[in-house]
Amino acid sequence: MKIGSTLNIALRALRRNKMRSVLTALGIIIGVAAVIAMVGIGNGAKAQVEAQIASLGQNVILIFSGSTTSSGIRTGWGQAGTLKIEDAEAIRREVPGVIAGSEEVVSTTQVAAGNQNWFTRVYGESADYFDIRQWPLADGAPFTAQDVRSANKVCVIGRTTASQIYGNDDPVGQILRIKNVPFTVSGVLTPKGLSTQGVDQDDIVIMPYTSAMKRVVGGTTLRNINVQMSDGRQIAAAQQQIISLLRQRHNIRAGRDDDFTVRNQQEIADAATATTAVMTVLLGSIAGVSLVVGGIGIMNIMLVSVTERTREIGTRMAVGAHGSDILMQFLIEAVTLSSVGGVIGIIFGIGASQILSSYAHWPTLISLSSIIVAFMFSAAVGIFFGFYPARKAAALDPIEALRYE
């Protein structure tokens, strides 16, 4: 007997019980839709985090002053004041593959222009910073390496700062007073939005680090150094070279802890995406449970169906059905229910995530792989939960089955 006939028989049997078939498939529809939508939400969040991490720049190594344990005193990153401008220059000079670097100091302070003032973050950076972070200007021009060398009183401001201070006016060329020092605004950055930590990245003033150290932050040490490599494959080697270079420069003896911390962008990305990955797995598993429940629904209905159709099975066997024909018929019924439910569930799941995206503004990402996995899984659910009832049907004795009331 050909598989085509069995398929024909199974589909006829499903058509005979339309309402029941639809309700049984509904369990799978909801399960698959939930998996698709939940994984979509998780992946969307992950993609968003990854995009934000990528906005830190390509192939970037970050060197923070201080270490979690420094000479027995636990200091936070950037607080210890162990990184010097000369360290940054040495890294640029001696570590191969470094294409850009930016010395960074950070402070928060009140800025003012005219009768407006605003409390914001002030970053001191080198002129390479905008390239490293791939952060172009929306308006005006960035400060130059010459500005950095001369510690000129120029700055670039973020969109939030611009609108708080200047409202709708064009800030380029205006004077911004920072700790009573007048800085000329040379440009406005393109908006970046919120960071993964929920910080408004556009609430910022960026100026040459030389100017910042001299006039705003004070001190002679850097919070951190941003280094960009030409090639991602060099990052691991460069990290080791930076560590040994800085240990040598800081006269750290073997066995002692570093007084600085080196991180690369990938590590930061991994840490950030790990959280969203956990969320995706969590959401997906909860949705997966509903898929399994749907599968149990199929098994339940198939078992009821086998009992209810005992005489039908007996009749089929009397007119020549083999046990294997009966097995295949019930298995195909179960798999048809689950895979048709799977396809409808995929459509519903995509629809649900579209609705979430447009109304709740949650980023969602439906990948082809999650669709394929959800479909395969729902078909597998049909086979797994359909097999036991199908085998039970196939093992019936035709005489008993014909006599069954």
Place this chain on the structure above:
Amino acid sequence: MKNGEVVKLVDVHKTYHTGDVDVHAVRGVSLEIQRGEFVALMGASGSGKSTLMNILGCLDRPTSGRYVLDDADVSALDRDQLADIRNHKLGFVFQSFNLLPRTSARENVELPLLYGTHNLSNTQLREKADAVLASLGLAGREDHHPSQLSGGQQQRVAIARALVNDPEVVLADEPTGNLDSRTSVEIMGIFQQLNERGITIIMVTHEQDIAAYARRNVMMRDGVILADRAVERRLNAEARLKAGGTGSVPSDKFWDDTEAVPPS
């Protein structure tokens, strides 16, 4: 049409083991049925007639003895081989019709074809089923579901299903048990017509007047054949229906005049 015996049982025993007790349902039955015979298998409940019917229908295997169906020994075939024999050589008619519910008459009749080896297209299936249904006076009712048909019509659909694969033998298990007397006569009329066309029919019944439509009666008791004789005064269903007499007591003029075929 081939001649000679189509069914041959040689010293068939069937023993069921229920717990510690052995139930000897059939204890040594030998029986030969020629092609074109119409045999009524009779007996009270517990006489072993149903067990014998199950063996004849290849639904069950004898514990010992031989069963030769259409010149092939089927006593030792396995489950799947028996299923193929049932599909190719046998047609079943049941007391309670056993039609698939919520399934059209046509699809019910197509059922044995689906399990056959023909691999017919849907159109061929349909044509074949419709032709058999029409031959049983059910033209125009192909799309009716069993619930939309009377008992007699349902049984005729079941007979169509039994005939669709051109079986060697039609086995009917109390085919009139669920029907009123007039419809019973109609169904017996159909069996007589089929028999006229040369189809071998074996029918289980416990009703004397239904058995009287057959050509030969085999009586069983306690697992053995008690009596095996030709029906001397055969009832003619067609004549009875024409006369409108459907009562359970047959009147003289409905006895068939034709000579009954003696058992060989």
